Amino acid sequence: MISDFAKEKVFWTQRMNLRLVKFIEKRPNIWNPKHPKYTSVAHRDRAYNEFAAKYGNDFTGQAVKERWTNIRSTFANHLRKIKTSEVNGEEYQVSWHLWNACQFLRKVSRRQKTNSGEDNEATHPDDYKECPSEEEATNSTNNKCKSIAENIFTIFNGINNGGVELDNTKYGKVGRLVTKKLNQMSSFQAAKVSQKILEILLLYDKDNPLNPNNYKAECILQMLPHEWWGAILLCLDTRQRLTSLSTDNCDFDFNEVQTIFAMDTKIDQTITVKGAIEKIKLKWDVIHSNTNVFRYKINSIEERIVDDKYLLQLNPDRTTKRRTPEQIVNICQQFDENKFNFTKISSEEVMFKLKSDNKDDNHIFVVNVSPISRYHTLLCPSVDKCLPQVVTKHSLKLVIDLLLGAEDRDLRIAFNSLCALASVNHLHYHIFIEKNNLPVETVKCKQIKGPLYRFEDYPVPAFCFLITKRSPKVDEIYKLIEFFLHNSIAHNIFVTRGDCIRGENLDDDAVYRFLIWPRKSSAGVKQLAAFNVATCELSGWFAVHSTEDFYNLKAEQLENELRKWKIDSFEELCEQVKSLY
Structure with missing residues (x-):
């Protein structure tokens, strides 16, 4: 029995069981022998397939059929126990969660007696002698x-x-x-x-x-x-x-x-940075498969590598089904409690809390309900403080600690400032788990001063810091971000694995690149229909909305679009920031 059931990769929650019962109740051709279509196998199978289609490719009509048979068997078992208890002068209490919902089955006899007094199974084509009831399967544990x-x-x-x-x-x-x-x-x-x-x-x-x-x-x-x-x-x-x-x-x-x-797993479960990514992936899959919080599903994404460099992923739903972004006009725009923010999300979207030394800080991981890719998650630092989408030194340390402590080279962390395609003005960072290599991991860098470097040859110039466990550089990085904030410079941040800038390994630590792009403001600017240029796109990773564009875009077109967002005074900016170090 174990191997037979194992072949069906289906898991039924109580809510799904109830939905199935309600679905079947409205289709008496499945359960009422007096219905003219009761003996039609084609009509029954069509109904089973219709229900299965609601839950994705892993669900089949056969799985729905077997589940319904299981539920009917359980209901019949409870009926028998009730009758037996009445004969013995006892009272049998049913605690089964589907008992009330299945009462419509009392309208018909589950088994019709033949003239010989034997049970006639033929009137119930969906019954299986080999298939135990839900209660029997639980009570008769192997x-x-x-x-x-x-x-x-x-x-x-x-x-x-x-x-x-x-x-x-x-x-x-x-x-x-x-x-x-x-x-x-x-x-x-x-x-x-x-x-x-x-x-x-x-x-x-x-x-x-x-x-x-x-x-x-x-x-x-x-x-x-x-x-x-x-x-x-x-x-x-x-x-x-x-x-x-x-x-x-x-x-x-x-x-x-x-x-x-x-x-x-409880919503209020607190996790630490070590091993966090595996737990996030697990919980993300569960929420994705068993809830309806996502605006669209990410089951498989078609990928294309352009010019052995740029990663394209086809995601047409993100442009049509995502929440309408908030109108942003200022890089330091104040938080507005009347607008959408992460204190208003459903509890089903919350994955974990991140352990904090400060009891007053509530850092949470939530699923991005309009994901760019599988496992796209948001980290919301100090969510209850309702901070605007502005990097704080505390949150910067938090994400660097997560990156270095998680010890997962596929982990990427991103941040879009206000006026740089941030869609929600409530402090949050994007968490990505992406196996593909990205061009920014290997771009050659030139030193500006001290720990600060810049890209040498890339469509949009960026500042770069090399970080390791022994040298996280939180203070140095925050100096540059603070400079951008004071000067109202929109910016995108991307933290990723990467080559060592100096061409040598520092203390045998894993090397990460902390990249910051100063850019033209996106406030009031109409975006290209194929994709929007935010942090992922600047890294060389494009979520493309149009199938035609996905197959036809060339490297030159991608780079031209990136260059549109290059800040005009980057060379002058390099001279100005030298004073910070």
Whole structure:
């Protein structure tokens, strides 16, 4: 049974179950034997496919059909228990979340008796003897999974008996929660989760030769999707206790297992910068797949590399379905609580809080509901303070700490100032996870003075700082940003991996480039229809709205559009900023 269900990459929430029941109720040809189309397989399949189409490519008509059969079986089981309890003079209480919604099924008999007194299954073509009800699947948890759950708890007890006081620690509580979770799951889910627990325990044992990255036990907490997996930490160095944890291989996708856990993640969960990106990716996928907060879905994006340099991604929905940008007229425009801001977003859009030393600061990660690419996220520093879209020194340190602490080379951080295509006047930074190389990573730079460099040959000149863990340069960078603010110079910021400016590795640290483009103001300027020139475009990464433009744009056209936003007095500006260093 486990392998059969594993082939269907579908996860049903309670809300989806309820929607399915309401959908079926309006189509009596599926459930009422007296309906003239009841025996028509084509009509039933058409209805199942219609519902599946609402939820994307992973959902099929067959999956909907099997789910409906499951729900009918569960309803019939409750009816039988009610009748049995009435005969015995007892009262059976139904707590199933679909019980009330399924009452329309009482209008018909689920099984019709034949003249011989035998049950006639033919009047219900969607019924499967092999398909257990939802309740049966949960209550008849696979014995092997139960054994695994019990063995996990035994391990904790064994550690406790070995002299480690576990019961009263957070690990003991978490261990019991893991066991409870497994026992509450259906056999299919429990088998998948148990298998992944075993895989993690073995793969990331620091002495295990299968460990490809030589991860140490304390690093694993930052890689796993849920903080209550911390219980496993105590097991990582006790491999001899894991011999009893074994199960047959079952066919499943790791992303599915992650989804099971991530659905339980609370909005107010606080994360640290280390390992933050994996958690963001996980939660982003869950919100993208299981909610309707996005204005459009990003399932696959067509890409094209122009002239072995510029990255084009086709995203036609962003220009037609995104929220209308706020009208910006001043680089230091004040925050307006009456306009859209991030205190007004749905709670479903909030992913995590970022841990802060200051209890008064509430830094949150939220999904960008009009994403440029997959995992496009917004970091909103001190969101409750309602700061305008102006870089503060505190927020600058926050994003640099995130970049350097996350240790993910695909992480890119961007900022659009007011009058530089910022669409919301409430402090926020864009978080991107992009594997493709971008041209700004390798552009040669020339020193201006001290830590400040400039691009030598690029359509739009930029200032550049080299940052590493040992040299984050927060103070030096903020001096330049502050200069722009005082002089009302619109600017875009992009922080990315990149070549070392001096051609040498600094202290063997990973090198990042902090890029700042001073630019012409975008206030009141009509943008090119194919794309808007903001931070991503300046980096060589273009979200193109038109299919025709996507296939036909050439490097020369891209560069010409970029040059339109070049500030006229860049050389003079270089001389002026020397005084800052």
